[in-house]
Amino acid sequence: MSKQPKYRQVADALRREIVNGAFDRDRRLPSESELSARFDASRNTVRSGLALLVSEGLITSSQGLGYEVRSQEVFELNASRFENLEFPQNGDAYNTDVTNAGRRPHQTFRVEMLPAPEEVADRLKIEKGSKAVLRFCHRYVDDMPWSTQATYYPAWLIEESPRLAEPGDIEEGTTRYLAARGIEQIGYFDEIATRMPTPEEARLLEVGAGVPVLLWTRTGYSGDRPIRCTITTFRGDLNRMNYEIGELAGRNENT
Amino acid sequence: MSKQPKYRQVADALRREIVNGAFDRDRRLPSESELSARFDASRNTVRSGLALLVSEGLITSSQGLGYEVRSQEVFELNASRFENLEFPQNGDAYNTDVTNAGRRPHQTFRVEMLPAPEEVADRLKIEKGSKAVLRFCHRYVDDMPWSTQATYYPAWLIEESPRLAEPGDIEEGTTRYLAARGIEQIGYFDEIATRMPTPEEARLLEVGAGVPVLLWTRTGYSGDRPIRCTITTFRGDLNRMNYEIGELAGRNENT
DNA sequence: TTGCTCAACTTGTTGGTACAAGCTGTTGCG
DNA sequence: CGCAACAGCTTGTACCAACAAGTTGAGCAA
Structure with a gap:
């Protein structure tokens, strides 16, 4: 149980919620500042965590709009x-x-x-x-x-x-x-x-x-x-x- | 010719050098601080550019060692x-x-x-x-x-x-x-x-x-x-x- | 009603700082 | 000689600040 960096804890928590379907209604994620408050982390740290999920292909981000869970249609x-x-x-x-x-x-x-x-x-x-x-x-x-x-x-x-x-x-x-x-x-x-x-x-x-x-x-x-x-x-x-x-x-x- | 963000300019320049084989001898890239000086950009900006190349699968990074061009053996x-x-x-x-x-x-x-x-x-x-x-x-x-x-x-x-x-x-x-x-x-x-x-x-x-x-x-x-x-x-x-x-x-x- | 402006939100970019942590070669002690 | 400690490099993590840029809805004017 080694201590994970905070940005990974953020990513892990959000990833778990995403795969459990927590954002299935509207696929919007909370904004960076909301997440920053929730995880008691700076906006930059939250951004690092979100960037990880983006690079995993789990979410997308759009300027002005926010983060969305990516749809899976193939x-x-x-x-x-x-x-x-x-x-x-x-x-x-x-x-x-x-x-x-x-x-x-x-x-x-x-x-x-x-x-x-x-x-x-x-x-x-x-x-x-x-x-x-x-x-x-x-x-x-x-x-x-x-x-x-x-x-x-x-x-x-x-x-x-x-x-x-x-x-x-x-x-x-x-x-x-x-x-x-x-x-x-x-x-x-x-x-x-x-x-x-x-x-x-x-x-x-x-x-x-x-x-x-x-x-x-x-x-x-x-x-x-x-x-x-x-x-x-x-x-x-x-x-x-x-x-x-x-x-x-x-x-x-x-x- | 729209102006690209600075971190993209860094990534583009390095990507061009990589595909042209500029780092083929030892596959090491210059360190973040060297690149920071060369591109007249902050370390954070250079890191953003390098992160882009990492996510493209072009290079890898290791703490203490630096960045390396990824080998292509399949x-x-x-x-x-x-x-x-x-x-x-x-x-x-x-x-x-x-x-x-x-x-x-x-x-x-x-x-x-x-x-x-x-x-x-x-x-x-x-x-x-x-x-x-x-x-x-x-x-x-x-x-x-x-x-x-x-x-x-x-x-x-x-x-x-x-x-x-x-x-x-x-x-x-x-x-x-x-x-x-x-x-x-x-x-x-x-x-x-x-x-x-x-x-x-x-x-x-x-x-x-x-x-x-x-x-x-x-x-x-x-x-x-x-x-x-x-x-x-x-x-x-x-x-x-x-x-x-x-x-x-x-x-x-x-x- | 229609259409424009703008405030208020969102993420994106760029800079800064400080310290942690991993690697390597040198130094110097035993 | 052998080895441990350390200095000096590297990237990693975490925070702060400011402004740019994209989106949306409220509200006002024609």
Whole structure:
């Protein structure tokens, strides 16, 4: 029973009340000065405790408004279904999923050519710094930023399939377009990781402190050759990826 | 070009230097008082900036020692291989993976019976608060905490397969033991999520601020019935999950 | 009623001070 | 030589003060 610093006692007490649902009616927490009086601590000390809870992702703060318990609503991503689908750069799966969930999808899209980032060059087995085409999606659900998706194609593939480098949608989907040109995607290599967002990611996804991002990197292969690398960043607080494996089709519509 | 607060300017400048590799030799950062002089800011302001970088997972701090750039070493988890494996409660896959990577595996293990947590009860389709058997692993790599794995079995399954509730390993593996008793696992439902660790998780995994956890929840089915629910928490800074899908076997030994 | 101003609240930023606590190398005693 | 004590560095905790900036509702004027 070692003595904890006061700011940790504040954080622990508030955390206990939060998980016990003490603030479930209106999710507002007492103000810093109220807490300061209640815990007989200075405003700075209370702020340290609250900052801890913010960095744990338990609460948020807004200037002028106060602190709020963060809501826990998550959006399910059926990732295994993507396996059997021509991976749609025009966002078919995303549109369908979001609409089915009763939400409103919205996305912006752009195409550019640029030197491949190192982690992309490694996966595409091309020279570090060599050119690649980036097709980039910024996706929203109910006007809330949801994910960013960056798909890189190596330059050699563009020579054979020039429409990839043109701005605008490819109506039939990029996978079908590539297949029609003899490039068939036979498998994926998926990597899933998590970390705190970079400032750039925090800006695009409008996440505050205490919210990690979920990184999904899918490298698609045609024969031995990697033909594309898709890096998707999801808000960690609002997304969960699901995989169904084995004879389970349709058994898990709940949760 | 809106004016940023001074502590953000400090954080931005240091972040830029860190990603450019300015501290790559010894990973030590200048001390707070040095930075205070360099940026013409008070120690408190510099500390705010550094706290930001800590919460981004970019640096760590230790009392008496200073701030260090966090190392980026990650450990690859081949998750798709788990699909075709009797899921070993005795840690066969873990032991093999870690040993093959030239690391030293170590784990502690315990068994207990307790009321199922709500999220487990939901997945096992049992009454909230009803009893379940928990088989719990705490895994280390080179004496560093790596993951915790909690597998819950519903009480009805224990009546048919009592050894699950006994402490100690089941040598042939729980999946084989269950299969021998007529309970065959035909599929999984995987969920992958991320969030900041609870204080309990931070203690078990010895992670500091700015490191999220990767949550892997696997529900195993025998026919319609869920027979177990495994919740694994990984340190987000040291782990990455890989799935190989399609005709790719063995093509990705690098990275 | 409508719309504006402003007071009164909220958190955010920046400065200051003091001391506690952890680490390391030096010093000097035995 | 061996080792304990200490000085001098580091970050951690806790307090105080003042002002900036965002939000809301009261209240007044048109």
